[in-house]
């Protein structure tokens with residue numbers, strides 16, 4: 082079916098999108114108290130499924146959710162949703178697990194006595210390829226591990242949304258977000274990499290989400306003998322890089338043309354980013370878990 086007719090899975094039931102509703106007492110409404118994953122389906126295979134399930138369950142455990150569905154049942158819910166919608170390719174899945182329904186409104190997790198709410202929302206959203214994007218350095222800092230650990234993939238996206246609003250007003254595609262010391266962390270919703278003199282670099286995953294695409298790129302670099310490192314990186318190192326790109330499940334690898342009006346100028350012959358794009362695209366043609 083088209084996106085307007087798609088079926089959404091909520092707690093074991095597949096319902097038409099118009100009927101796909103959670104309670105106003107749900108913890109996600111009351112406090113953004115939920116965790117989520119975005120996944121992609123390529124040609125009948127769910128890409129990096131187990132890595133996404135690891136991050137989902139680690140996040141739910143860290144937030145001390147009770148009544149978490151089993152890993153097997155979440156996997157089954159994903160496959161059932163894809164089959165019910167006859168979806169095999171060009172699909173983006175938004176998997177959400179909330180702390181669940183509360184007996185009354187409020188913040189206290191003890192008000193949740195019904196167990197978690199599981200939502201599988203699969204849509205036709207093939208990766209779109211803007212040829213390039215632009216970034217501005219955001220005044221909004223990424224959450225510190227002191228306040229909200231970036232390793233939890235939670236639904237409290239206000240930090241990123243504020244950075245996106247700022248980028249929108251500046252006419253840029255996304256905001257480059259720094260840590261509390263002024264080093265680059267990530268952009269709102271995607272990880273960032275630079276390439277300089279043939280070396281691929283990305284910030285440590287202290288303040289940024291440890292993205293699965295990020296990790297895949299670092300692994301592919303090792304496998305293809307491309308020097309790659311995690312390190313502390315300043316904004317000027319990004320301005321003066323040969324190539325800059327973002328990574329994420331939704332947009333895969335995307336080239337950054339300019340940051341704060343500074344054009345990213347490739348001083349090398351040839352493009353290592355083009356090579357990485359080919360290597361990643363080859364993986365999407367074979368990798369992933371077949372839909373059962």
Ligand code: PMP
Nearest residue numbers: 270271272290292293294329330
């Ligand atoms: N950073 C943030 C804040 C994100 O929300 C996402 C996407 N969920 C990413 C980075 C990219 O992560 P992944 O490669 O796992 O999609």
